[in-house]
Amino acid sequence: MAQAAAVAKPPAPPGRRRASATPRRLPYLLIAPAALLMLGFIAYPVVSVFYYSLQNYNPTKPWRNGYAGFDNFVHAFTSDPQFWGTLTFSAKWVVVEVGLQLLFGLALALIVNQTFVGRAVGRALVFSPWAVSGVLTSAIWVLLYNSQTGITRYLADMGIGSYGTSWLSDTATVFPAAIVADLWRGVPFFAILILADLQSVSRDLYEAAEVDGATRLQQFWHITLPHLKDAIVLSTLLRAVWEFNNVDLLYTLTGGGPAGETTTLPLYIANTSVDAHNFGYASALTTVAFVILLFCSIVYLRLSKFGGGNK
Amino acid sequence: MITKEAPQVAPAPVRAVPEPPRPAERRRAWDEVPRWQIYLPLSIYLVFTLIPFYWILLFALRPAGSTSLVPWPMTFDHFGKVWNERSFGVYFQNSVLVGIATLVMTTVVALAGGYALARFDFKIKRGFMLALLCTQFVPGALLLVPLFEIFANLRMINSLASVVIAETVFQLPLSMILISGFIRNVPYSLEEAAWVDGCNRFTSFRIVVLPLLRPGLIAVGSFAFVHAWNHFLFALMFLSDQGKQTIPVGLNTLMSADSVDLGALAAGGIIAAVPVVIVFAFIQKWLITGFSAGAVKG
Numbered sequence: 001m002a003q004a005a006a007v008a009k010p011p012a013p014p015g016r017r018r019a020s021a022t023p024r025r026l027p028y029l030l031i032a033p034a035a036l037l038m039l040g041f042i043a044y045p046v047v048s049v050f051y052y053s054l055q056n057y058n059p060t061k062p063w064r065n066g067y068a069g070f071d072n073f074v075h076a077f078t079s080d081p082q083f084w085g086t087l088t089f090s091a092k093w094v095v096v097e098v099g100l101q102l103l104f105g106l107a108l109a110l111i112v113n114q115t116f117v118g119r120a121v122g123r124a125l126v127f128s129p130w131a132v133s134g135v136l137t138s139a140i141w142v143l144l145y146n147s148q149t150g151i152t153r154y155l156a157d158m159g160i161g162s163y164g165t166s167w168l169s170d171t172a173t174v175f176p177a178a179i180v181a182d183l184w185r186g187v188p189f190f191a192i193l194i195l196a197d198l199q200s201v202s203r204d205l206y207e208a209a210e211v212d213g214a215t216r217l218q219q220f221w222h223i224t225l226p227h228l229k230d231a232i233v234l235s236t237l238l239r240a241v242w243e244f245n246n247v248d249l250l251y252t253l254t255g256g257g258p259a260g261e262t263t264t265l266p267l268y269i270a271n272t273s274v275d276a277h278n279f280g281y282a283s284a285l286t287t288v289a290f291v292i293l294l295f296c297s298i299v300y301l302r303l304s305k306f307g308g309g310n311k
Numbered sequence: 312m313i314t315k316e317a318p319q320v321a322p323a324p325v326r327a328v329p330e331p332p333r334p335a336e337r338r339r340a341w342d343e344v345p346r347w348q349i350y351l352p353l354s355i356y357l358v359f360t361l362i363p364f365y366w367i368l369l370f371a372l373r374p375a376g377s378t379s380l381v382p383w384p385m386t387f388d389h390f391g392k393v394w395n396e397r398s399f400g401v402y403f404q405n406s407v408l409v410g411i412a413t414l415v416m417t418t419v420v421a422l423a424g425g426y427a428l429a430r431f432d433f434k435i436k437r438g439f440m441l442a443l444l445c446t447q448f449v450p451g452a453l454l455l456v457p458l459f460e461i462f463a464n465l466r467m468i469n470s471l472a473s474v475v476i477a478e479t480v481f482q483l484p485l486s487m488i489l490i491s492g493f494i495r496n497v498p499y500s501l502e503e504a505a506w507v508d509g510c511n512r513f514t515s516f517r518i519v520v521l522p523l524l525r526p527g528l529i530a531v532g533s534f535a536f537v538h539a540w541n542h543f544l545f546a547l548m549f550l551s552d553q554g555k556q557t558i559p560v561g562l563n564t565l566m567s568a569d570s571v572d573l574g575a576l577a578a579g580g581i582i583a584a585v586p587v588v589i590v591f592a593f594i595q596k597w598l599i600t601g602f603s604a605g606a607v608k609g
Contacts (some may be wrong), residue, residue, distance in 0.1 A: 024433075026427070026431065026512070027427040027430075027431035027433040027436075028427075028433065030423040030424060030426055030427035030431075031423070031424045031427045031428070031439060033420045033423060033424070034420050034421065034423070034424035034483050034487060035424075035439070037420065037476070037479065037480050037483060038442070038446065038480060038483065038484070040461070041458065041461065041476060041477065041480040042446055042449055042454070042480060042481075044457070044461070045454040045457035045458055045461065046449060046454065046457075048457040048460070049453070049454065049456070049457055052456070052457070104356075107352065108356060111349055111352055111353050111356075112353070114344055114349050116346065116349050116350070122353055122357070124595065125357060125360060125361065126353070126356055126357060126360050128360065128364070128588075128591075129360055129363070131537065131584075131587045131588065131590075131591045132584065132587070133540070133541030133542070133543070133559060133583070133587070134541070134543065135541070135543045135559040135562050135563055135583075136541070136559070136562065136580050136583050136584060138562075138566065139367070139562050139565070139566060139576055139577075139579070139580040139583075140363045140364075140366065140367050140580060141363065142566055142571070142576065143366050143367055143370050143573055143576065143577055143580075144362075144363055144366050146571075146573060149370075149378055149573065150366075151362070151366065153378075154380075184359065184360070184363060216344070238447070241447065241448055244450075245450035245451070245452055245453070246452075247452045247544060248541075248542070248543045248544065248559070251543075251544075251563075252543070252562070252563050252566055252567075255567070266450060266452045266453055269452075269453055270452060270455065270544075273455060273456045274455070274548065279456050282456060283456065286450075286453040286454075286456075289450065289453055290448075290449070290450070290453065293448040293449075293450065294448060296448065
């Protein structure tokens with residue numbers, strides 16, 4: 001400390017240096033609270049997950065606890081059909097969900113970017129589900145899908161579906177039903193991000209294209225889409241990771257059922273750890289999920305060139 | 312089309328002539344989209360968006376057992392019931408506490424860190440930025456077990472503080488990136504001018520930077536509040552006392568009950584939505600700019 005002061009003092013021009021006293025330590029002091037919180041509650045847990053993944057660790061079976069080597073991983077990949085099932089479902093869930101969200105979100109953003117009467121109200125209304133939480137989305141769609149009094153009953157009157165079946169408890173309908181519920185909330189997210197970027201497209205480009213006789217489809221393909229590329233890449237990856245990790249919606253909407261049909265890997269991990277107390281195995285599954293996400297994050301870093309502008 | 316092109320490319324002196332029709336043409340190029348191509352898909356989407364909202368209102372306001380499609384006669388019994396008998400009054404209070412505490416902690420800690428990232432070059436800066444980004448890929452749900460252990464060791468299980476810390480930690484990285492983006496938009500020369508006038512770094516920050524940051528801080532704080540308000544898993548896992556639970560957990564309890572009381576569920580859902588609706592109505596004008604300034608542009 002004394003050394004730093006000694007180095008800093010002599011050349012100090014009185015006005016500015018005094019104001020920025022101890023500039024060497026200040027940034028570290030400023031990030032210290034955040035860094036400590038993240039070390040303690042993110043970094044340490046991550047490390048301990050890796051540690052537990054190599055252990056047999058089950059509070060209800062303490063006699064079996066101890067070092068397990070890679071047994072947990074071997075078990076997951078070779079003799080746990082549920083693991084493969086949940087992994088496949090996770091992939092299916094993320095791809096279908098994010099793909100549809102992107103498609104509809106892009107369309108919605110293009111529409112509300114036009115000028116038309118009632119745009120402000122229209123925007124506010126179509127974006128509103130974005131603010132609704134996963135659990136609340138579940139609650140709303142549980143009401144809608146209820147077999148006795150839900151919208152399914154009124155649809156059955158019109159010949160869509162049949163009476164008395166809940167779309168959430170039938171293996172044939174649960175996947176589209178859950179997808180629609182999540183789309184309701186997810187499409188506005190994409191639309192907002194894409195809209196933010198759409199507003200920065202220069203109109204001159206469209207004018208020039210118009211003059212050259214480009215059709216609207218061509219304008220979209222050659223001007224709008226390339227301009228949106230970065231925003232689309234970023235929001236798609238963010239959303240994919242988020243959809244992969246999120247358990248709020250499916251946990252409360254279907255509980256992973258019927259018959260494990262809608263159990264994602266994170267949901268399976270939560271069940272394995274919290275209900276079955278098999279912490280060692282859950283940690284191994286977590287590690288696998290983490291590696292998958294890390295792979296995604298590397299792709300994400302590559303594509304978005306994050307930090308390039310910050311020197 | 313081609314004849315119109317000529318005046319625009321033509322040398323400067325001629326430009327005075329084609330100037331007037333330009334606004335009209337500008338409008339054409341962009342807004343030529345037939346109205347029905349806007350209103351038809353938008354209406355369909357609007358119906359999809361609004362039916363669920365209508366449905367929850369319907370269930371909350373019509374008497375139990377009614378199958379009417381209009382909430383008439385209207386009743387507020389479900390709200391009273393869910394607030395008193397299902398302890399949503401208590402949940403609401405807990406959620407408000409968790410939300411506000413998370414908001415304050417996230418904003419203060421992220422403000423300090425964001426300032427450092429925006430205004431200083433220091434050795435570990437790049438590494439720290441990278442760490443911030445990597446946290447986005449650390450699934451909070453997957454860290455439940457170690458987090459549970461940490462809070463158990465700290466004897467904080469069953470205290471709202473555990474949820475506040477967990478929510479704050481997972482809000483911090485993005486908040487810090489956003490805030491440092493906002494600070495970068497405030498010219499450094501403003502602060503330097505204040506130093507010349509005799510302010511120290513802290514007062515110059517308070518007097519010069521902070522007022523300009525207000526919209527950004529409101530956006531970041533609101534996101535922290537809304538996330539803490541909505542998030543479910545940490546509260547479910549760390550709080551075992553029913554009297555300590557938050558609204559999302561209360562909703563889940565209503566949903567997983569053996570015979571679901573749909574009226575109560577709907578009323579509870581509306582109670583859960585009200586603060587979020589208020590927050591978003593309040594911050595809406597900053598939403599899109601906040602996003603495009605901080606998140607998308609990095």
